[in-house]
Amino acid sequence: MSAVLETRGVTRSFGPIEVLHGVDFSLVPGEVHALIGENGAGKSTMMKILGGYLAPSGGTVLLDGEPVTFPDQRAAEDAGILMIHQEFNLALQLTVEENIFLGREKRRGPFLDRRAMQDEARKLLRRLDCHVDPGTRVRDLSVPNRQMVEIARALGRNARVLIMDEPTAVLTGRETDVLLKQIERLKAQGAAILYTSHKLDEVARIADRVTVLRDGAHIVTRAAEGFTEHAMAEAMVGRELSGLFPARPVPGDEVVLEVEGLTVPGHVRDASFKLRRGEVLGFAGLVGAGRTELMEGIVGLRPATGTVRVNGVPIRPGSVLSARQAGLVYLTEDRKEKGLLLGKNLTENLTLLALDRFGRIAIDKRAEDRALTGAIREFDIRAKDRRMPAGSLSGGNQQKLLLAKTMLAEPRIVIIDEPTRGIDIGTKQQIYEFIAALAAEGKSVIVVSSELPEIIGLSARVVVMGRGHIAGELTGAQITEDAILRRAMGVGEMAGADA
């Protein structure tokens, strides 16, 4: 079958730097074509070119075999090409229905036909197994539900080509299943789907063809059948990969952090746990179990009751600064909204948390510069220009910058929330090694993650949370996916308490 959307020798430059070097790519109706590569490999640029957000600097884009240029994203949308963004493109103050029909509202005479739109919105959402009311404001929805609304919006536009930028990054396993089923259905209806994900198991499950990009160049396009996850990862990284997880360091006996009866109103009740020196403690649970809220309560970002002791000394509640001074820091899961100032340069981001270490009265800019040099070396931050804004870094490099920023405060206890969300396998491995190295140095790490392999691969001990309280604790050989999930969902909680 001939391609509906195709690129031939497409290049793209930003200023003097070329980030795509002549990429050939095609999408055939009724296929799922996965585009994979490390962060900075050029996936996003490629998707933006196909979706009409960016014009190529060279080469051609063909629609139904005819060369085409989209003056803007709207023109691409009119041609039936829709892109679902990783960062949502939803108006938070509007309702679900208003978002789904934004820009193509149904009318009856001069007025909006609310009822018809509500009905159709409900139908679209039901197809996705998502049971939110179309009258809800998007700002009141959870992140996975927002993702579903975004997808419903694309479905409602009868897309011929659907470009999905990591649609499952924020979804739970069950939600992912629903989404993948929908993708199968769209495919059967003849839509061409471009799919990106860092989760290679998903790619293997859903894709018909796989294209690998590395450093802006096309590496290979082949049938997904027989392309193992390991082979995909190696094609992305361009070298052989050994084991993903480093050896687990052995924790000491000394308790460095003691949380007792911590309650974060509305999210967490009565959570108690201990963290030892040199330990990597995993926090598992379903989305919405209260893990992030508990951590934010511990470091003083949310109002909480209960006690938090660092090395036996209680820290002042509600003060991020006093937690930091006690050597306790939290690295947020939301690096774009809460972690980094995307419009500011690398230095200002790097030193913000530990700014008092660069002079009380006047900031020592030379020391800051040295700190950046050190951070770039130590954390392997790949920046084209030291003065570039943090928002122009790729996701993996942003995460490394965030890590560097956190470590600059010289913490003894680090809480890392979703350490590898939305980053590629090569960077993941680096971050895992880094976490293990921290523990080996005698620092203590809490890893909050929704990726079970990550929790299992890194932690010496795992605390499982479910519906706002601590549902169980597992150590050593007890740590299995099955055991974690059973506790997270409230099955066998008693057994967990016995163990």
Add this chain to the structure above:
Amino acid sequence: MTDTTATTGHRKGRRISLHVLGPVLALIALVILGASLNSNFLSYGNVTNVLARSAFIGIIAVGMTFVITAGGIDLSVGSMAAFVAGVMIMAMNAMIPTLGVGVSLVMAGMAVALVTGFSAGLINGFLISKVGIEAFIVTLGSMGIYRSLTTWLADGGTLSLNFDARSFYRPVYYDGLFGIAWPIIVFALVAILGELAMRKTPFGRHCAALGANEQVAKYSAVKVDRVRMATYVLLGMLVGVATIMYVPRLGSASGSTGVLWELEAIAAVIIGGTVLKGGFGRVWGTVVGVLILSLIDNILNLASIVSPYLNGAIQGVIVILAVVLQREGKSAD
């Protein structure tokens, strides 16, 4: 442009030309225009006059730069200046019997002005950062309150400083050091300290972080409430300083003192390249902005080509133009 240093140098150069040079070029153009229209323009008398008169707005605008950089706004500074002036005059008049007319009276008056400005800023800051009301609303309210309080204090008329005290205090506006008028010296000092604070201190960095993304600032252990409050308190104090320089000029205050100062100050900040929605600010740009605004006024008064009544219209065009140019600069970057 093969090696990276050359590339970055090139990039930086372009950014300077669009963002930084814009207001400076406009200022130079105005100076050349003024000088070619009227031979008196560059005379000592005229330059002193322009600079001294822009000092009030300038001192306030420096404080406003911090407020706006931190993502806030203060509409109350004009009425606050009137109120501070009123309170200062009444306090000085009341203290004459005990202190007599002399240095101690003037010092006491200055202290009253600073304390009043500090308190007014503290109230604004408290309501905005601790009670969590939007800055626009709080300061819109306090703008009305201070204006009305001043009219009430003056009983609908004018509050005048005692004649002897006025004569004694007058030199603070009209005299100077080495031929430079005091208001200019104070303005320059405030501007230099402000520039240093913005660029070199953790406070300035925290203001920009707060304005760029409050969440990130909070998660980075910045005391968000305290920094925000500090910007309003600083602005209030600077309103006090501006009033100290303003009162000796006329020796009186009324309900119409300082009308539209807030808008002039905000306009100067924006012309200078500070981003209205916060996250980036530069004090020296604000100083350039203030000078641009006062030069337009001055040139219209000196040259009779365009009616001085159109002053406001021209200033308005300049503000809009400045923002448009800065936006183009951004997208070209």
